Amino acid sequence: MGIIKCIGILTSGGDAPGMNAAIRAVTRAAIYNGLRVKGIYRGYKGLVTNEIVEFKSQNVSNIIQLGGTILKTARCKEFTTPEGRKLAYENMKAQEIDALVVIGGDGSLTGARIFAQEFDVPCIGLPGTIDNDLFGTDTTIGYDTALNTILDAVDKIRDTATSHERLFFVEVMGRDAGFLALNGAIAAGAEAAIIPEFSTEVDQLEEFIKNGFRKSKNSSIVLVAESELTGGAMHYAERVKNEYPGYDVRVTILGHLQRGGSPTAHDRILASRLGCAAVDAIMEDQRNVMIGVENNEIVYVPFSKAIKNDKPINRDLVNVLRELSI
Ligand code: F6P
Numbered sequence: 001m002g003i004i005k006c007i008g009i010l011t012s013g014g015d016a017p018g019m020n021a022a023i024r025a026v027t028r029a030a031i032y033n034g035l036r037v038k039g040i041y042r043g044y045k046g047l048v049t050n051e052i053v054e055f056k057s058q059n060v061s062n063i064i065q066l067g068g069t070i071l072k073t074a075r076c077k078e079f080t081t082p083e084g085r086k087l088a089y090e091n092m093k094a095q096e097i098d099a100l101v102v103i104g105g106d107g108s109l110t111g112a113r114i115f116a117q118e119f120d121v122p123c124i125g126l127p128g129t130i131d132n133d134l135f136g137t138d139t140t141i142g143y144d145t146a147l148n149t150i151l152d153a154v155d156k157i158r159d160t161a162t163s164h165e166r167l168f169f170v171e172v173m174g175r176d177a178g179f180l181a182l183n184g185a186i187a188a189g190a191e192a193a194i195i196p197e198f199s200t201e202v203d204q205l206e207e208f209i210k211n212g213f214r215k216s217k218n219s220s221i222v223l224v225a226e227s228e229l230t231g232g233a234m235h236y237a238e239r240v241k242n243e244y245p246g247y248d249v250r251v252t253i254l255g256h257l258q259r260g261g262s263p264t265a266h267d268r269i270l271a272s273r274l275g276c277a278a279v280d281a282i283m284e285d286q287r288n289v290m291i292g293v294e295n296n297e298i299v300y301v302p303f304s305k306a307i308k309n310d311k312p313i314n315r316d317l318v319n320v321l322r323e324l325s326i
Contacts (some may be wrong), residue, residue: 043072
C-alpha cells in the first residue's frame with residue numbers, strides 16, 4: 001500500500017476498561033510521529049457506513065480515566081460478508097486511511113485478519129477484552145479492572161454469606177475462558193472456582209464438596225465461569241439443592257457490571273504501552289499482528305496464533321487456590 005500517512009482506529013466487540021487509554025495512546029503516538037489519525041465509530045460498522053472523524057490530540061484529552069470507549073463499539077453483521085468488507089475498504093481508501101488499528105477481542109481480530117488478507121491492508125490488533133483469552137499476551141486490556149471489580153463484589157458478598165452461613169455461587173464473565181473466575185477466586189479468598197478448562201476432567205462440584213466444605217467452614221463462596229461448558233452458577237445451585245439439601249444456597253450473577261468502571265493503573269499502563277507499540281509496528285512495516293506484552297516485553301503475535309482460543313490456564317494457580325481454601 002506504499003508509505004503510511006494516516007492510521008484509522010476502531011474499537012470492536014465487547015467494550016473493556018482501558019480501551020480509551022489505548023485510543024489516546026495510538027492517537028498521540030501517531031501524531032507525535034507525524035502521522036494523521038482518524039477515529040472510526042461503532043467498530044467495523046463505522047467503516048462500512050463511513051462514520052469516520054479526523055482525530056487531533058485534543059480529541060483524546062481527559063479520557064484515560066474513562067471506562068467504555070469514546071469510539072463506541074458494535075458487533076457488525078455486514079462486515080462478516082464480502083460485500084460489507086468491500087464497502088469498508090472503499091470507505092477506507094476514500095478517507096485516505098492507509099493502516100488500521102483494531103482494539104478488541106478474538107472476534108474483532110478475526111475480522112481484521114480476514115480484511116487484511118482480502119485487501120492487503122496493514123492491520124494491527126490490540127488485545128482489548130475483559131476475558132483475557134488472547135494467546136501471546138500475559139494480560140489483555142480490561143482484564144485487570146474486571147478482576148478488581150469482581151474482587152470488590154465478592155468481598156461484599158462474603159459479608160452476607162458469613163452472616164447467614166450460606167454457600168454462594170457467584171457467576172463471572174469470561175465467555176469460554178476461566179481466567180476471571182480462577183484469579184478472582186484466589187484474590188477474593190474464595191473456596192473454589194469452576195472453570196470451563198476443566199469441565200471435561202473432573203466433576204468440579206464433587207471435588208469442592210469432597211475437599212471439605214462444612215468440615216471447617218460454615219459459609220463458602222464458589223466462583224463459576226459463565227460458559228456452556230460449566231453450565232453456569234444456576235446449574236450448580238440447582239445441583240446442590242437436589243444432591244445436598246442441607247446447604248443454604250444462593251446465586252449472584254455479576255453480569256455486565258464487570259465491563260464498566262475506571263481502568264486500573266495496570267490497564268492504563270498496558271493500554272498506553274500497547275498503543276505506542278502499535279504505531280511503532282506500523283512504522284516498522286509490521287502487518288497483521290496483535291501486539292502483546294509477555295514477560296514485560298512488547299511482542300508481535302500473528303493473528304492466527306492470537307485468536308486460536310488456546311491460551312492455557314496456569315495449573316499452579318489451581319493448586320494455589322486448592323491449598324489456600326482448606
Ligand atoms: O467478551 C467479553 C464479554 O463480556 C464476555 O465475557 C461475555 O460472554 C460477552 O462479552 C457478553 O457479550 P454481550 O455484551 O454482547 O452480551
